[in-house]
Amino acid sequence: MINYLSQLGWNDGTEQEIYETEELIKLFSTDRINKSPAVFDTAKLNWMNGQHIRLMPEDKQVEMIGAALVENGLAEDVNSEFTKKAVALCANGIELVQDATAEVRQILEYPLAENVADATPLNKLKASVEGLRSEMKVMEVRIGVVSNALLRMDLERRDARSAA
Numbered sequence: 265m266i267n268y269l270s271q272l273g274w275n276d277g278t279e280q281e282i283y284e285t286e287e288l289i290k291l292f293s294t295d296r297i298n299k300s301p302a303v304f305d306t307a308k309l310n311w312m313n314g315q316h317i318r319l320m321p322e323d324k325q326v327e328m329i330g331a332a333l334v335e336n337g338l339a340e341d342v343n344s345e346f347t348k349k350a351v352a353l354c355a356n357g358i359e360l361v362q363d364a365t366a367e368v369r370q371i372l373e374y375p376l377a378e379n380v381a382d383a384t385p386l387n388k389l390k391a392s393v394e395g396l397r398s399e400m401k402v403m404e405v406r407i408g409v410v411s412n413a414l415l416r417m418d419l420e421r422r423d424a425r426s427a428a
Contacts, residue, residue, distance in 0.1 A: 267316065268309045272302035282315050314359035325355045329364045336365040338372065 276291045329351045330342035339347040354367040
């Protein structure tokens with residue numbers, strides 16, 4: 265929040281947007297304050313918050329996000345292996361700590377057993393064969409283009425020889 269609020273009407277003259285508090289204290293100067301009114305942009309605030317979550321040490325991410333998971337009944341203990349793995353899965357894709365609960369809930373509710381049951385070896389083999397067929401069609405087109413180009417070059421060489 266400090267990072268975002270400091271940039272409402274001020275910048276240090278660079279393109280940098282993410283600062284540590286100590287860095288802001290060093291760089292802040294009243295002569296860089298903009299005279300035009302600041303516009304509060306919630307989307308940018310959320311984006312900035314996500315950037316700060318990503319920059320946090322892993323243990324701090326686990327502490328903050330894990331607390332939200334416990335509070336919402338998705339984890340039993342902030343320091344459990346499950347919580348650490350859940351945080352690792354979602355920490356880089358969220359903007360707010362609370363976003364992690366929806367991400368983890370979605371992962372836990374995924375109908376894995378039903379999807380694994382549908383993925384029989386025969387279905388996998390059929391999908392592989394179809395993939396190979398489409399790759400072969402692409403290769404046939406490429407070979408045709410190269411063959412036509414080589415034939416054209418050969419004809420041009422013959423024409424050049426006969427003209428000389």
